[in-house]
Amino acid sequence: MSSHPIGEHALLSDRHSAALVTRQGSIDWLCFPRFDSPSVFGALLDDDAGHWSVNPAVPARAERSYVTGSMVLRTTFHTAEGTLELLDALALGDSPDPHRLGEYAPHQLLRGLRCTSGRVTVEASFRPRPEYGLIVPVLTATEGGILATGGPDQLLLATPIRHAPHDGDARARFDLDAGQSVYFALRRVPFGEPTPPMATQPEIAAALDETVAAWRSWSALHQKYDGPWRSLVHHSGRVLQALSYQPTGAIVAAPTTSLPELVGGERNWDYRYSWVRDASFTMQALWVAACPDEAYEFFGFMTAAAARYRPERPLQIMFGIGGEHDLSERVLTHLSGWRDSRPVRVGNGAWTQPQLDVYGELLDAAFRLREQLGELTPTTRTFLTGLADAAANQWRQPDNGIWEVRGEPRHFLYSKLMCWVALDRAAAMADQLHATDRAPAWRATAEEIRDAVLTHGFNPDVGAFTQSFGSSRLDAAALVLAIVGFLPATDPRVLSTTELIAERLTDRRGLVYRYQTTSGVDGIAGDEGTFVLCTFWLAHAYALAGRVERAREVFGRAAEYLNDVGLLAEEIDPATGEQLGNYPQAFSHIGLVNAAWAIHRAEQA
Structure with a gap:
């Protein structure tokens, strides 16, 4: 049973599909590649239907906001030892026309972690459950990340952090010191198509920046209301x-x-x-x-x-x-x-x-x-x-x-x-x-x-x-x-x-x-x-x-x-x-x- 209050979730969108993120940094709803596709993460409706969480391993106070002018979510975790910033977005891609927001969206979920002070121990749990939780995929550690296989799609999780796959769940625990960053990217590959190389750290960081810029460009061009x-x-x-x-x-x-x-x-x-x-x-x-x-x-x-x-x-x-x-x-x-x-x-x-x-x-x-x-x-x-x-x-x-x-x-x-x-x-x-x-x-x-x-x-x-x-x-x-x-x-x-x-x-x-x-x-x-x-x-x-x-x-x-x-x-x-x-x-x-x-x-x- 899912019990997180509905109103504790934030929305991510690439204008093709959507994800919901809890205050604790867990993606509890994601449908790829369309809004109405079967969920990949469905913990919103049942704890056994999948999630992807990234958060401090110790108690933390969380503050959230969207990056100004965008739908890119920033969550800041304050712990006794340090401060951790998490950026979450569905990538919009680099469209040459700011009026056509998301036209070339690559169907990729981006997550970026940065320790801004002290040291923070981070825990990550990657537990995909495609087809509204019916499928427990096989998770395999590969060069540059994890491959999840099962059902009509493969999922590629690009990560420099070593995860330990077991029974459909890949977990990791690692430390970040002030100034250190790490990035993750999740993408869907239809079964039978060639498996592309994993995204690199600079590529994921650039995709996050691109997405913020695309939302801001759209907002600046379109939003003129100046009333109450x-x-x-x-x-x-x-x-x-x-x-x-x-x-x-x-x-x-x-x-x-x-x-x-x-x-x-x-x-x-x-x-x-x-x-x-x-x-x-x-x-x-x-x-x-x-x-x-x-x-x-x-x-x-x-x-x-x-x-x-x-x-x-x-x-x-x-x-x-x-x-x-x-x-x-x-x-x-x-x-x-x-x-x-x-x-x-x-x-x-x-x-x-x-x-x-x-x-x-x-x-x-x-x-x-x-x-x-x-x-x-x-x-x-x-x-x-x-x-x-x-x-x-x-x-x-x-x-x-x-x-x-x-x-x-x-x-x-x-x-x-x-x-x-x-x-x-x-x-x-x-x-x-x-x-x-x-x-x-x-x-x-x-x-x-x-x-x-x-x-x-x-x-x-x-x-x-x-x-x-x-x-x-x-x-x-x-x-x-x-x-x-x-x-x-x-x-x-x-x-x-x-x-x-x-x-x-x-x-x-x-x-x-x-x-x-x-x-x-x-x-x-x-x-x-x-x-x-x-x-x-x-x-x-x-x-x-x-x-x-x-x-x-x-x-x-x-x-x-x-x-x-x-x-x-x-x-x-x-x-x-x-x-x-x-x-x-x-x-x-x-x-x-x-x-x-x-x-x-x-x-x-």
């Missing part, structure tokens, strides 16, 4: 960039699977795929936090992934990061899960659900990024106009909604709202879409949706817009009514909804639930934590209403849960305040960026 919480917004922008898959432009919701929404619960899902909704929100947040050069690539990915899409049927709501459609869900019964939270799932059954809101999110992102997109290709124009037509054709249908309930489809308010957004934005972009002849029909249908939302979405007995038509249940997604411009944030119905959500959907910490999950109302047993994105939505809604002090207060409450390296999971445990759910979560960092931007604009008004 500037450093948090810029860091969140880098996190969102780290969650994008460079080869296609896809964006993962999170780089992990099955981290639970409540300890011991069954709300454990695989988030290593590209949700249309999450990715569209990410592109919009990057508009604030970093100039989104990838906008064109993202819409190209969506157009290709949704090949042969027809407006008469729902758009698939998520795809594999390579454009895959079949994301069938299965359970890994051999893994115990984080803190015994079972099941551990790979794949995600939500790919078959109809969720009508995706049309609005995609077209809203296209509208926000219209200057970056420039002249659209005929294929992209056809795709986007098809989305508007689909929203017009399907908005009356029930669906599973933004929260992907696994019960019966309903007429969710948020889904209707986003169909309105789809038609509103498409009409506004009609010239760019070469569809001015369709704009009057789109506007007319948007008015029909508006009338339906105002008539059936607002419950006068509750005094709020509710989760679905005819419902009395509150849902934080109603906060988006003002965010997308459906109604002014100062409209009495919107203000009443905002205040009721603040009153009835918040825990004692002032953090916001998506909705009340008691009694399995969403088709899944058990409760969940408060939802970080929803808390930032509340701050955003207050800012739009001109209640800036309230907005700042709510923003501050959510930002308190950032860990020491500025990362947020999906939810917060209402009992303990621990981070819960897949991590780091794009949604949470999106909410931070957009709420900060809204507060900045409100203060300038």
